[in-house]
Amino acid sequence: MSSLDELYKKMLQNAVTGEDYTVPEDADEDQLDCLLHPEAHPLVWRTESCDCAKNGKSSCMSVCEFGAITSDPEKGISIDDKQCVGCQACIDECKLHNLTPSxxxxxxxxxxxxxxxxxxxxxxxxxxxxxxxxxxxxxxxxxxxxxxxxxxxxxxxxxxxxxxxxxxxxxxxxxxxxxxxxxxxxxxxxxxxxxxxxxxxxxxxxxxxxxxxxxxxxxxxxxxxxxxxxxxxxxxxxxxxxxxxxxxxxxxxxxxxxxxxxxxxxxxxxxxxxxxxxxxxxxxxxxxxxxxxxxxxxxxxxxxxxxxxxxxxxxxxxxxxxxxxxxxxxxxxxxxxxxxxxxxxxxxxxxxxxxxxxxxxxxxxxxxxxxxxxxxxxxxxxxxxxxxxxxxxxxxxxxxxxxxxxxxxxxx
Structure with missing residues (x-):
């Protein structure tokens, strides 16, 4: 289970039951903000750093029919929310499981x-x-x-x-x-x-x-x-x-x-x-x-x-x-x-x-x-x-x- 999945489940349980829950100090601030304010983030979240783009065209980029994914040798892949239609092909293709839906x-x-x-x-x-x-x-x-x-x-x-x-x-x-x-x-x-x-x-x-x-x-x-x-x-x-x-x-x-x-x-x-x-x-x-x-x-x-x-x-x-x-x-x-x-x-x-x-x-x-x-x-x-x-x-x-x-x- 990824750190985002663990954070998601704990936060959801707390929100539903009202139990006291302190967000771990080592929680990723971007992941936390994605969960709390999804409208401010793309439809597809990148949960971990992605190195596949450094070796050329990434597999997730190759399956995107809408030109929503670009790659950079230094920063890895990025997803253009204006072009992304939410087909989820990139999420299914990612071998490292570094992409997750909003x-x-x-x-x-x-x-x-x-x-x-x-x-x-x-x-x-x-x-x-x-x-x-x-x-x-x-x-x-x-x-x-x-x-x-x-x-x-x-x-x-x-x-x-x-x-x-x-x-x-x-x-x-x-x-x-x-x-x-x-x-x-x-x-x-x-x-x-x-x-x-x-x-x-x-x-x-x-x-x-x-x-x-x-x-x-x-x-x-x-x-x-x-x-x-x-x-x-x-x-x-x-x-x-x-x-x-x-x-x-x-x-x-x-x-x-x-x-x-x-x-x-x-x-x-x-x-x-x-x-x-x-x-x-x-x-x-x-x-x-x-x-x-x-x-x-x-x-x-x-x-x-x-x-x-x-x-x-x-x-x-x-x-x-x-x-x-x-x-x-x-x-x-x-x-x-x-x-x-x-x-x-x-x-x-x-x-x-x-x-x-x-x-x-x-x-x-x-x-x-x-x-x-x-x-x-x-x-x-x-x-x-x-x-x-x-x-x-x-x-x-x-x-x-x-x-x-x-x-x-x-x-x-």
Whole structure:
């Protein structure tokens, strides 16, 4: 266990229990500041000095697709936070284990203990099965309330809203065989890839925020004093939260692994908790957790929205960075074979995220079972979507398409 891991666990236990704890005099001041003020540091922390760059190009540098890592013969590697998208490839590649992902957990615990307004947990659709085969959404909601959250909202309901938005945009914009659309929802790595490497395709990307951002903005529109904490399997969501045009939505991002650490430090036995079940999402929104789920959700919604449209929706999907790049290259070379394209940066989709707890195939199985139990198939039948949109001032679907500024962003 590294010195940072030991410091992290001791500080977390102290923060949760209120026990007296003196930070060791030999604790690394930079590591301590990383834990206490993660927003002031890069997404990837270098925990020890790195000598590999002195012998030429480092292995972590070679796997970075976004040019975020540079090396210096004297100082070793450095990571440009403006270029880093949080894919975690460098962390996985580092043979010396000198790189570690950012942790927001200490500020979250402090907020839960001291903030006078409501703090809401927004949990990503991939949560099913992450904390145990028999740990339901109701038990997890009870646990989060015990931790001090005002409530738990499943981000899948906002995936429903974004599914409806993207279906409406497809129906409006795709009017010939030459037209096509790339989804702008869900995966920040996919969007970062298009923005940084394939920006010529941006005109084909409708300016919609992700379900995480939609969720944060919705909660703050309805509860202006609220703080929002997103919980998911992805380090890239921490990068997305920091993007200037959408930084108003989410205050902190925890990974499933960070939440597991917090539950353990709080001595909460999930299996013994009472149920607090309030599923509001359709199967379509829940399916965002795995590769192909977004395109399937939008396709079904388009077909229900306008079953007789002359240009049918034909979807293609890719997952993993190499697969996404291959799909985009097909589009650029004219080999589209589709008109709606979905990309997910992790193999398997969000269930394969680098900060997930369980294997991606097991995660997908759990999500699919949870989705199969949903009362509604798409957002078109989901009364909670309509009710929520009305509370936000959208009286009709047409209003939602034309005036949904809170769910829009401009890609540059």
């Amino acid at each position: 942790k927001d957990i200490m500020p979250v615990v402090e907020t839960l203990h001291t903030y006078q307004g409501p703090v809401y947990a927004l949990i990503a659709p991939a949560f099913s099965g992450q904390f145990g085969d028999d740990i339901t959404s109701g038990k997890l909601r009870t646990a989060l309330k015990q931790l001090g959250f005002a409530g738990m909202i499943e981000v899948a309901i906002f995936a429903d809203i974004l599914t409806l938005k993207e279906a409406l945009e497809f129906d409006k914009n795709i009017n010939s065989e030459a037209d096509f659309q790339l989804t702008s929802c869900c995966c920040p790595m996919w969007i970062a890839m298009i923005k940084k490497l394939y920006h010529q395709l941006l005109p084909n990307v409708p300016g919609a925020v992700s379900p995480m951002i939609a969720g944060g903005r919705t909660i703050k529109a309805l509860h202006p004093q609220a703080k929002t904490v997103f919980i998911g399997p992805c380090l890239a969501k921490k990068a997305e939260r920091r993007e200037p045009d959408i930084a108003d939505a989410i205050d902190y991002v925890l990974t499933y692994q960070e939440l597991r650490d917090l539950l353990e430090a709080s001595d909460i036995d999930l299996a013994s908790l009472a149920e607090d079940d309030r599923q509001h999402a359709s199967r379509a929104g829940i399916s965002y957790a795995y590769a192909g789920g977004v395109s399937e959700a939008v396709q079904k919604t388009v077909e229900k929205l306008n079953p007789n449209r002359p240009i049918s929706i034909h979807t293609r999907k890719a997952d993993g960075v190499p697969g996404c790049k291959a799909l985009i290259n097909d589009i650029l070379e004219g080999h589209r074979e589709g008109n709606f394209f979905e990309g997910m940066g992790c193999v398997g989709g969000c269930v394969g995220g680098p900060r997930a707890i369980i294997d991606k195939e097991k995660g997908k199985s759990h999500v699919q079972s949870y989705g199969a139990a949903a009362k509604y198939d798409t957002p078109m039948e989901n009364p909670y979507v309509i009710e929520l949109l009305k509370r936000l001032g959208f009286d009709t679907i047409e209003d939602f398409l034309e005036k949904s500024d809170m769910y829009n962003r401009e890609f540059k």
